[in-house]
Amino acid sequence: xxxxxxxxxxxxxxxxxxxxxxxxxxxxxxxxxxxxxxxxxxxxxxxxxxxxxxxxxxxxxxxxxxxxxxxxxxxxxxxxxxxxxxxxxxxxxxxxxxxxxxxxxxxxxxxxxxxxxxxxxxxxxxxxxxxxxxxxxxxxxxxxxxxxxxxxxxxxxxxxxxxxxxxxxxxxxxxxxxxxxxxxxxxxxxxxxxxxxxxxxxxxxxxxxxxxxxxxxxxxxxxxxxxxxxxxxxxxxxxxxxxxxxxxxxxxxxxxxxxxxxxxxxxxxxxxxxxxxxxxxxxxxxxxxxxxxxxxxxxxxxxxxxxxxxxxxxxxxxxxxxxxxxxxxxxxxxxxxxxxxxxxxxxxxxxxxxxxxxxxxxxxxxxxxxxxxxxxxxxxxxxxxxxxxxxx
Amino acid sequence: xxxxxxxxxxxxxxxxxxxxxxxxxxxxxxxxxxxxxxxxxxxxxxxxxxxxxxxxxxxxxxxxxxxxxxxxxxxxxxxxxxxxxxxxxxxxxxxxxxxxxxxxxxxxxxxxxxxxxxxxxxxxxxxxxxxxxxxxxxxxxxxxxxxxxxxxxxxxxxxxxxxxxx
Numbered sequence: 001x002x003x004x005x006x007x008x009x010x011x012x013x014x015x016x017x018x019x020x021x022x023x024x025x026x027x028x029x030x031x032x033x034x035x036x037x038x039x040x041x042x043x044x045x046x047x048x049x050x051x052x053x054x055x056x057x058x059x060x061x062x063x064x065x066x067x068x069x070x071x072x073x074x075x076x077x078x079x080x081x082x083x084x085x086x087x088x089x090x091x092x093x094x095x096x097x098x099x100x101x102x103x104x105x106x107x108x109x110x111x112x113x114x115x116x117x118x119x120x121x122x123x124x125x126x127x128x129x130x131x132x133x134x135x136x137x138x139x140x141x142x143x144x145x146x147x148x149x150x151x152x153x154x155x156x157x158x159x160x161x162x163x164x165x166x167x168x169x170x171x172x173x174x175x176x177x178x179x180x181x182x183x184x185x186x187x188x189x190x191x192x193x194x195x196x197x198x199x200x201x202x203x204x205x206x207x208x209x210x211x212x213x214x215x216x217x218x219x220x221x222x223x224x225x226x227x228x229x230x231x232x233x234x235x236x237x238x239x240x241x242x243x244x245x246x247x248x249x250x251x252x253x254x255x256x257x258x259x260x261x262x263x264x265x266x267x268x269x270x271x272x273x274x275x276x277x278x279x280x281x282x283x284x285x286x287x288x289x290x291x292x293x294x295x296x297x298x299x300x301x302x303x304x305x306x307x308x309x310x311x312x313x314x315x316x317x318x319x320x321x322x323x324x325x326x327x328x329x330x331x332x333x334x335x336x337x338x339x340x341x342x343x344x345x346x347x348x349x350x351x352x353x354x355x356x357x358x359x360x361x362x363x364x365x366x367x368x369x370x371x372x373x374x375x376x377x378x379x380x381x382x383x384x385x386x387x388x389x390x391x392x
Numbered sequence: 393x394x395x396x397x398x399x400x401x402x403x404x405x406x407x408x409x410x411x412x413x414x415x416x417x418x419x420x421x422x423x424x425x426x427x428x429x430x431x432x433x434x435x436x437x438x439x440x441x442x443x444x445x446x447x448x449x450x451x452x453x454x455x456x457x458x459x460x461x462x463x464x465x466x467x468x469x470x471x472x473x474x475x476x477x478x479x480x481x482x483x484x485x486x487x488x489x490x491x492x493x494x495x496x497x498x499x500x501x502x503x504x505x506x507x508x509x510x511x512x513x514x515x516x517x518x519x520x521x522x523x524x525x526x527x528x529x530x531x532x533x534x535x536x537x538x539x540x541x542x543x544x545x546x547x548x549x550x551x552x553x554x555x556x557x558x
Contacts, residue, residue: 051404142402142403142404143403143406143407144403145407148404148408149404149408149411152411152412152415156411156415159415159419160415160418160422163422163423163427164422167422167423167430168426170426171426174434174437184427184431187424187427188431191428208428209419209425209428210416210420212424213412213419213420213424217412217415236399236401237396237399237400238400238402238404238408239404241400242405242408242409242412243412245409246409246412
């Protein structure tokens with residue numbers, strides 16, 4: 001145990017070191033590939049928002065004027081027209097403009113704006129149109145272990161380690177100690193503040209596992225996005241889409257008779273309105289709800305990253321007008337406070353995604369005609385379930 | 393929208409789906425299920441303990457009330473007993489007084505009766521002695537010469553003096 005925590009400490013120290021080096025590399029205005037000027041800042045930010053095929057830590061310019069990149073390559077796994085192709089991302093030599101061509105199984109691959117393209121048969125280099133779109137190459141199915149996948153794996157591992165150790169603690173003692181004491185209230189929070197009130201006392205237990213997983217998954221990934229590693233997993237639309245579709249599948253599968261009744265043939269409205277309402281309700285259930293989930297998370301996290309990086313970039317975009325100290329001070333103060341807000345947003349977005357998922361599931365499993373308690377006069381007594389049903 | 397679609401990576405989507413499915417499965421199996429079960433168990437335990445404490449408290453209150461009742465009953469009984477004893481005492485005193493009075497009366501009456509009978513007996517005795525004396529005197533008188541008056545008187549005197557001695 002001691003050894004593990006020591007290794008973690010050493011790793012953390014290393015990362016802090018890397019961060020200082022990385023920010024140094026960014027603020028360094030040496031020529032040849034270093035970031036300076038407005039266009040380069042914009043390009044850098046956009047590049048960062050995308051997924052990448054290697055784990056880049058920092059870059060620097062060596063004494064001989066050569067640009068060096070420090071990081072480690074990740075495996076690239078592609079399904080091309082000639083079948084499966086695998087190689088390490090280092091074969092692209094950090095090229096992102098389609099210049100370096102990697103040949104595997106008779107297919108030629110290039111990397112262009114963080115996406116891997118396969119050259120059409122017979123082509124030997126990429127041709128571009130005026131908008132810098134490749135004309136003689138097409139995208140391939142890319143199952144690579146990208147930086148986002150590494151992030152997902154890392155979070156999965158962290159969650160498994162942390163929560164299975166918490167689970168193990170309960171075997172020995174009633175009240176967890178150490179880190180488990182921090183985790184338990186979080187689990188209780190998700191169960192009692194998200195799952196229970198939104199889904200209802202009767203069904204919540206079945207969905208709590210999913211909600212807990214999603215909550216911690218999103219939250220930790222959001223927080224990891226604020227570290228100098230530069231993960232942007234929850235800012236990848238494929239990831240948020242996947243999460244939203246999981247919720248969609250769960251509430252569609254577990255929807256009861258009442259739920260479908262209310263979508264397809266809503267009671268209490270004139271017959272000629274029913275088909276119109278059914279269309280609207282169907283669109284709501286299958287398009288609007290998942291779309292609102294996936295776009296909200298994606299947009300909030302992306303926007304956060306853009307704002308933080310833009311404020312860091314003040315350091316050298318305003319250097320001429322404010323001087324080095326002024327620009328750096330302004331950048332530090334602003335990015336510090338916006339990062340604090342981003343820490344809040346990281347939690348908030350995880351909470352919103354989980355709470356909305358719970359709410360949608362709650363709508364699908366709500367029971368509108370359940371047994372009521374009766375008072376002495378035989379009148380039905382309204383209970384909390386009714387209030388919830390009315391609210392939904 | 394076009395940018396969004398362009399940014400959407402189907403490969404990442406597939407990988408993420410597989411990883412998320414695996415993560416949900418593993419977390420539910422190794423973390424959430426045991427954690428939630430233990431939490432529920434613990435909460436049920438706490439509720440049980442609270443209910444038990446509540447029950448113990450009401451039991452205690454019942455016990456105290458019982459004690460109080462018993463104490464009250466004992467006190468009432470004691471008072472009853474005291475009262476009864478007092479009554480018995482008074483009754484005994486008055487009874488014995490009455491009896492003593494009756495006994496006294498009875499003794500008095502007996503004494504009176506005895507005195508009466510003694511008196512009667514004495515009177516009868518006197519009567520009989522008087523009669524005997526009278527007879528004796530008469531005898532003596534008859535035996536003597538009763539010619540002279542003096543002699544008669546002397547005789548009577550002597551007889552009477554004899555009688556006086558009686």
